[in-house]
Amino acid sequence: MASKLWEKSVTVNHDVETYTVGLDREMDMYLARYDVLGSLAHIAMLESIGLLTADELRVLTDELRSIYGVIESGDFKIEDDVEDVHSQVELMLTRKLGDIGKKIHSGRSRNDQVLVDLKLFIRSKIEDVIDAMTGLFSALLEQSNRYKDVLMPGYTHLQVAMPSSFGLWFGAYAESLVDDLTVLKAAYSVVNRNPLGSAAGYGSSFPLDRAMTTRLLGFDSMDYNVVYAQMGRGKVERIVAQALASVAATVAKLAFDACMFNSQNFGFIKLPDQYTTGSSIMPHKKNPDVFELTRAKCNKIQALPYEITLITNNLPSGYFRDLQMVKESFLPAFDSLTDILAMVTRMVSELTVNTDILSDSRYSLMFSVEEVNRLTLEGMPFRDAYKKVGLDIEKGDFKPDCNLAHTHEGSIGNLCNDKIAGLYDEILGSFDFEKFHTAFANLLGRK
Numbered sequence: 001m002a003s004k005l006w007e008k009s010v011t012v013n014h015d016v017e018t019y020t021v022g023l024d025r026e027m028d029m030y031l032a033r034y035d036v037l038g039s040l041a042h043i044a045m046l047e048s049i050g051l052l053t054a055d056e057l058r059v060l061t062d063e064l065r066s067i068y069g070v071i072e073s074g075d076f077k078i079e080d081d082v083e084d085v086h087s088q089v090e091l092m093l094t095r096k097l098g099d100i101g102k103k104i105h106s107g108r109s110r111n112d113q114v115l116v117d118l119k120l121f122i123r124s125k126i127e128d129v130i131d132a133m134t135g136l137f138s139a140l141l142e143q144s145n146r147y148k149d150v151l152m153p154g155y156t157h158l159q160v161a162m163p164s165s166f167g168l169w170f171g172a173y174a175e176s177l178v179d180d181l182t183v184l185k186a187a188y189s190v191v192n193r194n195p196l197g198s199a200a201g202y203g204s205s206f207p208l209d210r211a212m213t214t215r216l217l218g219f220d221s222m223d224y225n226v227v228y229a230q231m232g233r234g235k236v237e238r239i240v241a242q243a244l245a246s247v248a249a250t251v252a253k254l255a256f257d258a259c260m261f262n263s264q265n266f267g268f269i270k271l272p273d274q275y276t277t278g279s280s281i282m283p284h285k286k287n288p289d290v291f292e293l294t295r296a297k298c299n300k301i302q303a304l305p306y307e308i309t310l311i312t313n314n315l316p317s318g319y320f321r322d323l324q325m326v327k328e329s330f331l332p333a334f335d336s337l338t339d340i341l342a343m344v345t346r347m348v349s350e351l352t353v354n355t356d357i358l359s360d361s362r363y364s365l366m367f368s369v370e371e372v373n374r375l376t377l378e379g380m381p382f383r384d385a386y387k388k389v390g391l392d393i394e395k396g397d398f399k400p401d402c403n404l405a406h407t408h409e410g411s412i413g414n415l416c417n418d419k420i421a422g423l424y425d426e427i428l429g430s431f432d433f434e435k436f437h438t439a440f441a442n443l444l445g446r447k
């Protein structure tokens with residue numbers, strides 16, 4: 001039986017172990033490869049300050065790289081009597097290398113180890129989310145351009161309001177993703193600072209070279225103050241969750257629109273048949289379950305910042321085991337959002353739109369403001385024109401003129417989709433993912 005890293009003369013009660021480990025063995029599987037990368041940087045630094053010999057560094061590096069390979073192949077396991085990924089990796093090293101394996105934990109604690117694992121994990125997962133998001137962004141702009149001339153009613157209070165278009169509708173969600181990307185960039189900047197070396201939260205009397213591990217792990221900078229580095233646990237997750245929630249809110253709103261516009265009572269869009277589901281009793285049904293589940297999944301992601309806030313609220317400074325619980329909902333959220341984005345991209349690309357919505361007379365009043373504006377341009381004061389058109393409508397004398405002339409930026413006739421794409425590309429280009437890819441390749445000897 002593998003004892004705990006911290007076990008001395010007393011063996012811990014089995015029920016207490018079950019209670020405290022909880023889902024950690026499962027959750028730490030998300031972190032495994034990053035735990036190894038963090039250790040690769042840590043041991044290179046330990047050698048540079050004389051705490052490992054060059055030979056010890058070589059064997060430890062080889063062994064950690066081979067553990068990384070096991071993780072990549074899917075064969076890595078956290079054994080039943082091992083507490084967490086940090087203990088498992090150290091156990092594998094000591095089984096193989098004996099005393100040399102026992103040296104790697106000098107100058108660190110599992111507290112800064114899990115902090116650095118989380119930051120490395122989040123950085124990579126933000127890249128995956130952004131890849132998926134960029135796919136959706138392109139699909140939305142493509143559809144906006146394709147259907148830029150197809151009109152639809154715009155609503156306020158769910159009452160027919162003014163003319164809108166599919167160009168505007170699709171493009172609106174693309175531009176929403178621009179702002180979400182800005183929020184993700186802010187979160188990424190918070191993540192991209194190195195907490196390693198803060199140890200249990202108060203540093204170490206070893207002369208750790210934190211600038212070296214910062215460089216080796218491809219971080220932009222470090223969390224300098226060791227107490228603050230530890231205070232980042234929970235805070236970083238909350239900030240990142242807020243950014244994920246921002247993307248999820250955009251997608252949830254799109255999903256609701258899509259369900260509504262696909263309903264027979266609107267009939268504005270049609271989802272591809274193969275993406276709808278049937279009913280066990282009503283033979284005619286083609287339900288938009290994909291968008292309904294998208295909405296619910298997105299709402300779960302939007303609950304995440306609140307859940308993290310409640311778990312971590314009112315904790316004083318310093319490490320607490322409470323923080324472990326954040327992993328359970330936070331770590332799986334990235335793959336969930338990436339899946340959602342991929343599915344919604346397919347739906348958006350393949351849905352078709354009704355190009356003849358306005359032939360239905362129930363929408364004719366949406367041209368009322370066009371008529372008011374026409375009279376105003378002819379010289380009638382706006383308020384008088386408004387009143388005249390209102391009275392005409394009441395008397396049943398209103399004749400809509402469906403010719404539109406919306407020319408200002410962001411309107412039906414001037415979508416500015418190239419500007420929206422420009423904004424997105426500019427923010428996207430400010431993420432330097434290559435920097436950490438190169439750092440990881442170097443640590444793994446794959447350059």
Ligand code: ARG
Pocket residue numbers: 024084110111114319321323324
């Ligand atoms: N599983 C722990 C967590 O996620 C790892 C750190 C353990 N540290 C401690 N002092 N018990 O927080």
